[in-house]
Amino acid sequence: MSVKCPKWLENAVFYEIYPSSFFDSNGDGIGDIQGIIAKLDYLEQLGVNALWLNPCFASPFADGGYDIADYCQVATRYGTNDDLAELFRSAEKRGMKICLDLVAGHTSIAHKWFKESAKAERNAYSDYYIWTDSWLSPSCGMSMINGAAERDGSFAINFFSTQPALNYGFANPDPKCKWQLPVDHPACRKVREEMKNIMRFWLNLGAAGFRCDMAPSLVKKDPDRKETMAIWREFRAMLDEEYPEAVLIAEWAYAPQSLKAGFHCDFLLHCGTPAYTTLFRNEPERDLWDGLDKSGFYEKDGNDYTVSNKHSYFDPAGLGDAEFFFKTYLDHYERTKNDGFISIPTGNHDMTRISDLRDERDLACVFAFILTMPGVPFIYYGDEIGMRNVKGLVSREGGYSRTQSRTPMQWNSGKNAGFSTAGAEELYLPVDTACGAPDVAEQQSRPDSLWNTVRQLTGIRRRHDALNAGSDFKLLLADYPMIYTRSSENEKLLIVIQPARRAWQTEIVLPKGITKLAPVISTDISAEVAGNKLKLSGTAGTQSGIWQMI
Ligand code: GLC
Ligand code: CA
Numbered sequence: 001m002s003v004k005c006p007k008w009l010e011n012a013v014f015y016e017i018y019p020s021s022f023f024d025s026n027g028d029g030i031g032d033i034q035g036i037i038a039k040l041d042y043l044e045q046l047g048v049n050a051l052w053l054n055p056c057f058a059s060p061f062a063d064g065g066y067d068i069a070d071y072c073q074v075a076t077r078y079g080t081n082d083d084l085a086e087l088f089r090s091a092e093k094r095g096m097k098i099c100l101d102l103v104a105g106h107t108s109i110a111h112k113w114f115k116e117s118a119k120a121e122r123n124a125y126s127d128y129y130i131w132t133d134s135w136l137s138p139s140c141g142m143s144m145i146n147g148a149a150e151r152d153g154s155f156a157i158n159f160f161s162t163q164p165a166l167n168y169g170f171a172n173p174d175p176k177c178k179w180q181l182p183v184d185h186p187a188c189r190k191v192r193e194e195m196k197n198i199m200r201f202w203l204n205l206g207a208a209g210f211r212c213d214m215a216p217s218l219v220k221k222d223p224d225r226k227e228t229m230a231i232w233r234e235f236r237a238m239l240d241e242e243y244p245e246a247v248l249i250a251e252w253a254y255a256p257q258s259l260k261a262g263f264h265c266d267f268l269l270h271c272g273t274p275a276y277t278t279l280f281r282n283e284p285e286r287d288l289w290d291g292l293d294k295s296g297f298y299e300k301d302g303n304d305y306t307v308s309n310k311h312s313y314f315d316p317a318g319l320g321d322a323e324f325f326f327k328t329y330l331d332h333y334e335r336t337k338n339d340g341f342i343s344i345p346t347g348n349h350d351m352t353r354i355s356d357l358r359d360e361r362d363l364a365c366v367f368a369f370i371l372t373m374p375g376v377p378f379i380y381y382g383d384e385i386g387m388r389n390v391k392g393l394v395s396r397e398g399g400y401s402r403t404q405s406r407t408p409m410q411w412n413s414g415k416n417a418g419f420s421t422a423g424a425e426e427l428y429l430p431v432d433t434a435c436g437a438p439d440v441a442e443q444q445s446r447p448d449s450l451w452n453t454v455r456q457l458t459g460i461r462r463r464h465d466a467l468n469a470g471s472d473f474k475l476l477l478a479d480y481p482m483i484y485t486r487s488s489e490n491e492k493l494l495i496v497i498q499p500a501r502r503a504w505q506t507e508i509v510l511p512k513g514i515t516k517l518a519p520v521i522s523t524d525i526s527a528e529v530a531g532n533k534l535k536l537s538g539t540a541g542t543q544s545g546i547w548q549m550i
Helices: 033-038 040-046 081-093 112-117 186-205 226-242 275-280 322-336 360-370 400-405 440-445 450-463
Strands: 014-017 050-053 070-074 097-102 209-212 247-250 265-267 341-343 378-380 472-478 482-487 492-498 504-509 517-519 526-530 533-538 543-549
Touching (some): 033 040, 033 081, 070 081, 070 186, 081 097, 186 209, 186 226, 226 247, 360 450, 360 543, 492 533
Parallel strands (some): 050 097, 209 247, 247 265, 265 341
Antiparallel strands (some): 472 482, 504 533, 526 533
């Protein structure tokens, strides 16, 4: 396929770092940028070649840093801008790219633009945010806060009450509400320019691109997202011209829109189409945000939003429905494969971790799938060792139920699992001390551990063109197992994923001209070629295999 994208994205394997919880270099109990630098060797060994850092900018941290007070200043608890520049340089030396989080839709109320905007007297920032013209005006169906400023009016928010929406205008301003500005109003255009300058600032310092928070949220009352898409296309055009190596990754969860909006990648997420949930979430561990509409910012797929099966496909009981997943996935894939990539993440800072109800072997199967599918894979920190959800924690920094998947990385069996030298009570969040909590050191020393399997898989992905983001994908069977091929000009790979823990066998017709299979990774699956047929079987289940087809 012919996606116009920087070459490096074709074989990128991303790793998401929640900075507060990765590694604390100075013993204050909170992870930091020097801590990430200290762990670059680790990340290189794991075989990832791109990082996405959650927001690491000045913030009151009412929403884990997604409430930004200064876009161009690293939060003091994480270090300095120089530390971040050093991280970019150290990563670059290893051929590793670093993407930052761009929260384009809203700031914190602590941002100087908002403080100015909240003043009664008109000034250059008055229209940077969405304010009604009187505290008595109706909110027109939007989430609004009133009574919080000297300015007479209410302001629109995007998420929590301290995250005021930046003003990109309204697609269809209501003539009765003069405060609803059109998208080409000078103030709204100014906000776009501010965002471009923020991108330039970090790209000039060495960032490789951005994961764009709540990307569909920019323009209000934009039902088909046409105006929001136009803004992102304008941002993309700026990048293509000034920083052709930079990438834009959307938190949009609806590839048919986001990739047309100029994004290089979009995530398959729990809060968009049901595809992610169908793959990974079991009852009663259905995703936290299932059914939560998130203020309508995320695109639903119209038909079929309700997930009826109680079992995910990656459920050891083997009662899930791969066809349901592929119905949406293939539709989106076919419609977007010339525009960009669909990213399947192992998890993220908003979701429960995939480790619930799964053992290492089950998780290895999930990784074999994610790391052989088309698009750009994302590993959430700690998922490579099967870190668990730590239940029952008191919410930290607006995490609420998300707090359970944001606990400190478990490096070893030492103090605070090697995360920090601080006292346990000073840690950002408690370390998982439950019996059997995994750690990196133990898994590195055990050849058949999840960590070693993930490392093997990232290596295979990076060595085989056929597993590049844009290499061909063909589904042969959507069942237990699922079977597909990936191919490039030079090679064709067969992939078999069997998440069910049971004995099984199946037979498929081999693609024309194929007479032999050579395993790329060791597997317990038996694969026998007989004429144009391939007989596959396994005795214990929860297995995967990758073969070169010759
Ligand atoms: C995105 C982030 C989430 C944050 C929200 C508001 O969904 O992933 O963590 O709370 O946006 O910025
Ligand atoms: Ca620290």
